[in-house]
Amino acid sequence: DSGVTQTPKHLITATGQRVTLRCSPRSGDLSVYWYQQSLDQGLQFLIQYYNGEERAKGNILERFSAQQFPDLHSELNLSSLELGDSALYFCASSVGEGEFFGPGTRLTVL
Protein backbone atom coordinates (compact mmCIF):
# COMPACT_ATOMS: atom_id res chain seq x y z
CA ASP A 1 0.00 0.00 0.00
CA SER A 2 1.59 3.24 -1.22
CA GLY A 3 -0.53 5.52 0.95
CA VAL A 4 -2.04 7.19 -2.11
CA THR A 5 -5.75 6.63 -2.52
CA GLN A 6 -7.85 7.00 -5.63
CA THR A 7 -11.58 6.86 -6.16
CA PRO A 8 -13.47 5.40 -7.83
CA LYS A 9 -11.68 2.16 -8.62
CA HIS A 10 -13.76 1.57 -11.73
CA LEU A 11 -15.83 3.94 -13.83
CA ILE A 12 -17.98 3.07 -16.81
CA THR A 13 -19.55 5.88 -18.79
CA ALA A 14 -20.68 6.85 -22.26
CA THR A 15 -19.08 8.96 -24.95
CA GLY A 16 -19.67 12.66 -24.52
CA GLN A 17 -19.95 12.45 -20.75
CA ARG A 18 -17.83 14.09 -18.08
CA VAL A 19 -16.22 12.36 -15.11
CA THR A 20 -14.14 13.36 -12.11
CA LEU A 21 -11.38 11.21 -10.68
CA ARG A 22 -10.19 11.86 -7.17
CA CYS A 23 -6.81 11.38 -5.54
CA SER A 24 -5.59 11.77 -1.99
CA PRO A 25 -1.80 11.94 -1.72
CA ARG A 26 0.33 10.45 1.02
CA SER A 27 0.30 12.45 4.19
CA GLY A 28 2.81 15.27 3.88
CA ASP A 29 3.34 14.98 0.13
CA LEU A 30 2.86 18.30 -1.61
CA SER A 31 3.23 17.09 -5.18
CA VAL A 32 0.52 15.24 -7.06
CA TYR A 33 0.97 13.78 -10.51
CA TRP A 34 -1.60 12.37 -12.91
CA TYR A 35 -0.82 9.68 -15.47
CA GLN A 36 -2.74 7.85 -18.14
CA GLN A 37 -1.92 4.24 -18.97
CA SER A 38 -3.40 2.71 -22.07
CA LEU A 39 -2.60 -0.42 -24.00
CA ASP A 40 -1.38 1.42 -27.07
CA GLN A 41 0.38 4.42 -25.48
CA GLY A 42 1.81 2.94 -22.31
CA LEU A 43 2.20 5.22 -19.29
CA GLN A 44 1.99 8.92 -20.09
CA PHE A 45 2.50 11.86 -17.79
CA LEU A 46 -0.45 14.26 -17.81
CA ILE A 47 0.08 16.98 -15.23
CA GLN A 48 1.73 17.82 -11.91
CA TYR A 49 0.55 20.05 -9.10
CA TYR A 50 2.64 21.26 -6.21
CA ASN A 51 0.95 22.70 -3.15
CA GLY A 52 -2.08 23.78 -5.12
CA GLU A 53 -0.33 25.18 -8.16
CA GLU A 54 0.24 23.65 -11.56
CA ARG A 55 3.91 22.78 -11.85
CA ALA A 56 4.33 20.80 -15.07
CA LYS A 57 2.17 19.79 -17.98
CA GLY A 58 2.62 16.78 -20.19
CA ASN A 59 0.40 15.15 -22.78
CA ILE A 60 -2.86 16.37 -21.35
CA LEU A 61 -5.73 17.02 -23.72
CA GLU A 62 -7.62 20.29 -23.59
CA ARG A 63 -10.74 18.28 -22.67
CA PHE A 64 -8.97 17.27 -19.48
CA SER A 65 -8.29 19.49 -16.51
CA ALA A 66 -7.05 19.04 -12.99
CA GLN A 67 -6.76 20.91 -9.77
CA GLN A 68 -5.26 20.49 -6.34
CA PHE A 69 -7.20 21.71 -3.35
CA PRO A 70 -5.94 23.35 -0.12
CA ASP A 71 -6.10 19.98 1.66
CA LEU A 72 -3.80 18.70 -1.14
CA HIS A 73 -6.22 16.23 -2.62
CA SER A 74 -6.52 16.46 -6.38
CA GLU A 75 -9.17 15.90 -8.98
CA LEU A 76 -8.81 15.09 -12.65
CA ASN A 77 -11.76 16.13 -14.77
CA LEU A 78 -12.29 14.44 -18.11
CA SER A 79 -14.97 15.87 -20.39
CA SER A 80 -16.49 15.14 -23.80
CA LEU A 81 -15.25 11.62 -23.34
CA GLU A 82 -14.25 9.56 -26.35
CA LEU A 83 -13.74 5.83 -26.73
CA GLY A 84 -10.00 6.40 -26.83
CA ASP A 85 -10.04 7.88 -23.35
CA SER A 86 -10.62 4.42 -21.94
CA ALA A 87 -7.54 3.75 -19.85
CA LEU A 88 -6.13 3.43 -16.37
CA TYR A 89 -5.59 6.77 -14.70
CA PHE A 90 -3.00 6.88 -11.95
CA CYS A 91 -2.29 9.50 -9.41
CA ALA A 92 1.06 9.65 -7.67
CA SER A 93 2.48 11.81 -4.94
CA SER A 94 5.93 12.66 -3.72
CA VAL A 95 7.82 14.88 -1.38
CA GLY A 96 10.94 14.73 -3.56
CA GLU A 97 11.88 12.65 -6.55
CA GLY A 98 10.47 9.20 -7.13
CA GLU A 99 6.74 9.05 -6.81
CA PHE A 100 4.36 6.75 -4.96
CA PHE A 101 1.50 5.64 -7.16
CA GLY A 102 -2.08 5.01 -6.21
CA PRO A 103 -3.99 1.91 -7.31
CA GLY A 104 -5.55 3.70 -10.27
CA THR A 105 -9.01 4.31 -11.67
CA ARG A 106 -10.02 2.17 -14.62
CA LEU A 107 -12.15 4.27 -16.96
CA THR A 108 -14.20 2.55 -19.61
CA VAL A 109 -15.97 4.72 -22.17
CA LEU A 110 -18.69 2.92 -24.11
Next chain:
Amino acid sequence: GESVGLHLPTLSVQEGDNSIINCAYSNSASDYFIWYKQESGKGPQFIIDIRSNTDKRQGQRVTVLLNKTVKHLSLQIAATQPGDSAVYFCAETWTGGSYIPTFGRGTSLIVHP
Protein backbone atom coordinates in the same frame (compact mmCIF):
# COMPACT_ATOMS: atom_id res chain seq x y z
CA GLY B 1 -12.83 -4.80 -34.77
CA GLU B 2 -10.48 -6.65 -32.54
CA SER B 3 -8.26 -4.48 -30.41
CA VAL B 4 -4.55 -5.18 -30.33
CA GLY B 5 -2.93 -4.96 -26.94
CA LEU B 6 0.46 -3.57 -26.21
CA HIS B 7 3.02 -6.30 -26.97
CA LEU B 8 5.71 -6.14 -24.33
CA PRO B 9 9.07 -7.84 -24.52
CA THR B 10 9.08 -10.77 -22.16
CA LEU B 11 11.89 -12.18 -20.08
CA SER B 12 11.35 -15.65 -18.62
CA VAL B 13 13.71 -16.85 -15.94
CA GLN B 14 13.92 -19.60 -13.36
CA GLU B 15 13.66 -18.81 -9.69
CA GLY B 16 17.10 -18.09 -8.31
CA ASP B 17 18.53 -16.86 -11.61
CA ASN B 18 19.73 -13.29 -12.08
CA SER B 19 17.59 -11.15 -14.38
CA ILE B 20 18.69 -8.27 -16.56
CA ILE B 21 16.09 -5.90 -17.97
CA ASN B 22 17.16 -3.31 -20.50
CA CYS B 23 15.86 0.10 -21.43
CA ALA B 24 16.93 2.47 -24.16
CA TYR B 25 16.14 6.10 -23.45
CA SER B 26 15.69 8.80 -26.00
CA ASN B 27 16.79 12.16 -24.65
CA SER B 28 20.51 12.75 -24.26
CA ALA B 29 19.71 15.65 -21.92
CA SER B 30 17.95 13.37 -19.42
CA ASP B 31 19.83 13.27 -16.14
CA TYR B 32 17.55 11.35 -13.81
CA PHE B 33 16.25 7.84 -14.34
CA ILE B 34 13.86 5.65 -12.41
CA TRP B 35 12.93 1.99 -12.59
CA TYR B 36 9.39 0.98 -11.70
CA LYS B 37 7.74 -2.39 -11.11
CA GLN B 38 4.08 -2.84 -11.93
CA GLU B 39 2.27 -5.94 -10.79
CA SER B 40 -0.96 -6.96 -12.42
CA GLY B 41 -3.84 -4.79 -11.27
CA LYS B 42 -1.65 -2.41 -9.32
CA GLY B 43 0.00 0.94 -9.77
CA PRO B 44 3.69 1.28 -10.59
CA GLN B 45 6.05 0.94 -7.66
CA PHE B 46 9.34 2.81 -7.39
CA ILE B 47 12.31 0.41 -7.29
CA ILE B 48 15.49 2.40 -7.72
CA ASP B 49 16.72 5.60 -9.29
CA ILE B 50 20.00 6.87 -10.67
CA ARG B 51 21.39 10.24 -11.64
CA SER B 52 23.57 10.83 -14.64
CA ASN B 53 26.59 11.70 -12.51
CA THR B 54 27.05 8.01 -11.74
CA ASP B 55 26.93 4.87 -13.81
CA LYS B 56 25.94 2.33 -11.17
CA ARG B 57 23.67 2.23 -8.16
CA GLN B 58 22.80 -0.69 -5.96
CA GLY B 59 19.76 -1.42 -3.85
CA GLN B 60 18.46 -4.49 -2.15
CA ARG B 61 18.90 -7.28 -4.75
CA VAL B 62 18.76 -4.71 -7.54
CA THR B 63 21.44 -2.83 -9.43
CA VAL B 64 20.91 -0.17 -12.05
CA LEU B 65 23.56 0.53 -14.65
CA LEU B 66 23.61 3.65 -16.79
CA ASN B 67 25.51 4.01 -20.06
CA LYS B 68 25.10 7.58 -21.21
CA THR B 69 27.19 7.04 -24.32
CA VAL B 70 24.60 4.74 -25.84
CA LYS B 71 21.63 6.01 -23.82
CA HIS B 72 21.01 2.70 -22.16
CA LEU B 73 19.83 1.63 -18.73
CA SER B 74 19.70 -1.80 -17.26
CA LEU B 75 18.12 -3.24 -14.16
CA GLN B 76 19.71 -6.30 -12.67
CA ILE B 77 17.74 -8.37 -10.19
CA ALA B 78 19.74 -10.90 -8.21
CA ALA B 79 18.30 -14.26 -7.17
CA THR B 80 15.00 -13.60 -8.88
CA GLN B 81 11.93 -14.75 -7.00
CA PRO B 82 8.37 -15.53 -8.18
CA GLY B 83 7.25 -12.34 -6.44
CA ASP B 84 9.42 -10.40 -8.86
CA SER B 85 7.09 -11.34 -11.72
CA ALA B 86 5.75 -8.05 -13.04
CA VAL B 87 6.17 -5.47 -15.77
CA TYR B 88 9.26 -3.33 -15.31
CA PHE B 89 9.73 -0.01 -17.01
CA CYS B 90 12.15 2.84 -16.89
CA ALA B 91 11.47 6.55 -16.84
CA GLU B 92 13.75 9.39 -17.87
CA THR B 93 13.57 13.06 -17.12
CA TRP B 94 15.66 16.20 -17.08
CA THR B 95 15.85 17.83 -13.67
CA GLY B 96 16.90 21.19 -15.07
CA GLY B 97 13.36 22.06 -16.01
CA SER B 98 9.83 20.96 -15.17
CA TYR B 99 9.60 17.36 -14.04
CA ILE B 100 8.11 15.67 -17.08
CA PRO B 101 9.00 11.97 -17.07
CA THR B 102 8.95 9.87 -20.20
CA PHE B 103 8.30 6.18 -19.70
CA GLY B 104 9.50 3.19 -21.64
CA ARG B 105 7.01 0.59 -22.79
CA GLY B 106 8.16 -1.96 -20.26
CA THR B 107 9.36 -5.53 -20.09
CA SER B 108 7.32 -8.36 -18.67
CA LEU B 109 9.36 -10.51 -16.29
CA ILE B 110 8.06 -14.03 -15.67
CA VAL B 111 9.74 -16.02 -12.94
CA HIS B 112 9.15 -19.75 -12.98
CA PRO B 113 9.34 -21.59 -9.64
